[in-house]
Amino acid sequence: MSLSPADLWGRPAAAAGDGRRDTNAAAVFRAVLDHGPIARSGISRLSGLSPAAVSRQYLGLARLGLVRERPELTVGGSVGRPQVPVDIDTEGPLVGGVHIGVPASTYCLLDLRGGVVARGLVDHAAPTSAAVLDAVLGRLPGFLAERAAGRPVLSLGAVIGGWVDPGQGVVVRHTALGMGELPLRALLERGLGLPVHVDNHARAIAKAEILFGRPAARRSVVHLFIGNVVDAAVGIAGVVHQGPRSAAGDIDHLPVGARGVRCGCGRSGCLRAAASDTAVAERAVGEGVVPEPDVRLVVDAAAAGDRRADRLLRERARLVGRAAALLTDVLNPDVVLVTEVSSILNPEYLEVMGAEFAERSHVCDDPARLAGPHAGPAVLPVAGGTPALSALYRSPLQSAPPSSWT
Secondary structure, three states: OOOOHHHHHOOOOOOOOOHHHHHHHHHHHHHHHHHOOEOHHHHHHHHOOOHHHHHHHHHHHHHOOOEEEOHHHOOOOOOOOOOOOEEEOOOOOEEEEEEEOOOEEEEEEEOOOOOEEEEEEEEOOOOOHHHHHHHHHHHHHHHHHHHOOOOOEEEEEEEEOOEEEOOOOEEEEEOOOOEEEEOHHHHHHHHHOOOEEEEEHHHHHHHHHHHHOOHHHHOEEEEEEEOOOEEEEEEEOOEEOOOHHHOOOEOOOOEOOOOOOEOOOOOEOEHHHHHOHHHHHHHHHHOOOOOOOOHHHHHHHHHOOOHHHHHHHHHHHHHHHHHHHHHHHHHOOOEEEEEEHHHHHOHHHHHHHHHHHHHHOOOOOOHHHEEOOOOHHHHHHHHHHHHHHHHHHHOHHHOOOOOOOO
């Protein structure tokens, strides 16, 4: 059964609450995310809210199904009445997510801690805008309805590479898929009947790290996404920078000194031309390593012991390490995050990146500062749902009520 906003909040849907109430609820919700299971007295100390205010906000969040008590974790023996710890409800509402990629798109359901509950993959035989959107919309409705298994789905996150404007819900430019000024949010909302939150995939992975990953990322993080599309994201004090019309993050032409690699811009040694999935896969085909230009085949060949494939991936790892060093010298972040398929599956390539990074950087000689995403092989589904989860943790009382996917 679906509930109305009035059922959920105990008042008319039009009265969503003032900004202070939502801010306080977000402070309680985030404290539970970071420290739960935790007693309400602990939430009060962490949030600076009074015990009475914490209790009010907890009850509002509990009515939405976002938090719950954990009586089995209550510890007795202290003076006064034992306090029942509370935690994020990972058995209640879900969010959906989709990462739209060139060779394939990944879709998922996540719990409220970013855990993957269900996932699927659709390959794109024809990587064009229309074909990709048809494939995604053809799979998502049935997947969400079936795999949610009666749990409410609050909203959907949708991420993609290239220039994305989250405020407008528009893919401004995605060259590989031929997208330009595409109203992705409107298309998905019309097709699914759910609130949709759209973002660039590099920013989404950085946000996921800030929400659920390494605590140091909340201070500062630089993220490099190396796929068919090459992107970056910068987070400072828990906020991921977007810039005017969210154009920040284009590192296609970052000079990494790849000799003999000509870029479409007319220069040599640009990051995308030298290190993207497309570039590595085409190089592998040219050398007879794989029959088709698919970087997944190159990774498989290297895992099977093909030295030529391994050499290509190590060369790319060194170029990515150089790019990470360049960005680190400008921004000096606490965490340098790299999402790249071979290093996620095989830590040896991450070590190659880290060694090159430490050698090239003028401000950091610690290879351990460079790391892969906390979600590991689940990075793309987690990224897909993160815009929805980020919006939920930012304004929990303004989040959509459980939808018809129940």
